[in-house]
Amino acid sequence: MPALPEPVRRATSARNSTIALRELCALGFSRTTVQHWVRIGLLERDGRGELRVGGTGRSVAQHVGSMVSRAGRGARAAGGLACALHRLEGFPLVDGDGELWTTDHVAVPPGRRVRGVGFRVVRTPLPDVDHDEVEGVPSVSVARALVGAAATYHPGRVRVALEHAKRRGLLGSAEFEQRADALGRAHGAPQARALSASGATRMESEKERDLFAVLRAGDPKPVPQVWVCWHGRWFRLDFAYLEARLDIEYDGDHHDGRREADADRDLALAELQIATIRITKALLRDPAEARRRVLAVRTTRLALGLDPIVPDVPPWVR
The missing domain is CATH 3.40.960.10 (VSR Endonuclease)
Incomplete structure (x- = not known):
């Protein structure tokens, strides 16, 4: 059985064995070639415009990576979804049935419009300081994930996750407060500042x-x-x-x-x-x-x- 070309293997290796159709086209491969790879089992379809290496199965990281890819250029896992990727307490990756626990949310830069997806997309500034990558999935940093989660989740859940991140040495409360202050009216920042103002982010239990x-x-x-x-x-x-x-x-x-x-x-x-x-x-x-x-x-x-x-x-x- 033939193998995928080296450029495709490198690209899929960096993304949990997944790749977008548009990325394959950007590498110089035609849609006809990609369809042939699907027919002979080198690739499998994994959602609209998304493919994965044949026989790899679909991991949670692949699922999240597919969501981010479908959201397009500049998209990143954020909010509760990023908290789950970072394995923060109170934000499990999967539920009791093995399904993704949350799809809230994928962030895209202001001005971007994303349609036809089955998960929440938030338009918000994404400066470089907030960029991260978890298991090959473009994500936001721990601090920014918690800021985004503050917009949706109960303050107690965010507080527990923050304490967990502090215990693991992923960040200190000062970093969370600094990002909340610097982000102005960005998604979750006002709620994160309110949490910080309560003094709760600097207390340990x-x-x-x-x-x-x-x-x-x-x-x-x-x-x-x-x-x-x-x-x-x-x-x-x-x-x-x-x-x-x-x-x-x-x-x-x-x-x-x-x-x-x-x-x-x-x-x-x-x-x-x-x-x-x-x-x-x-x-x-x-x-x-x-x-x-x-x-x-x-x-x-x-x-x-x-x-x-x-x-x-x-x-x-x-």
Whole structure:
């Protein structure tokens, strides 16, 4: 059986064994030649204007790549679809039946019009800084995917995906906020800015958000996620009242097996004249008492007249 020409093999290899008819024509092959390849099984049809290498089956990546290709020049997987490609928590690639979990959405540059497709297409600016490629599929970056998802999905789902991306080292909350600010009125940017303004993108867990919610509208708010350095060792404070040199830590379940490490940390912070309040799940069950105790300790610390904490940033997150 004859083989596909080398230029076609290279092109399909870069795209999960798929290729568009127009790309084959651009490589110099006629429609008659392509039809012959389909007849003898070298290629198989994979949607309108799309083909895949014969016998390869249809993977999820091929499905998404086909969608992007059908959307035409400059198209990229974006929003929830890109979050799924990046394997972010809360955005599965497939559902329980093995079908694509979401088709929302494919982004194309402003001015482009896409018709006759069975998935959502959004026209929005796509600057180079937001370009990425996942499994051979043109996509947007993790930060831009989350910004796009903010337009459609519940803030809680976006927040969980953002936390997952942070844990994997794919981005920090500052990058998400910077892209949301820079994108102006682009799709999802206003909703992403609203999420950032709530402070939720800089907090690490639902319980820490519960702790932040204990305070009332007129109360002084602590700064979340503050880094300090002690003799070359870096410590990240869940929340800090900078002016009172007061650290507020939420002791969740993950703290149960690290009491010695916490004690060592508290001693190091004490040398920096930073006091630590540890908020437990039990205390959070009485929000009024938690609020009273936090604010009382803050008032006591302010009376000491200490210099404010000056936040720093460790070199690996700069």
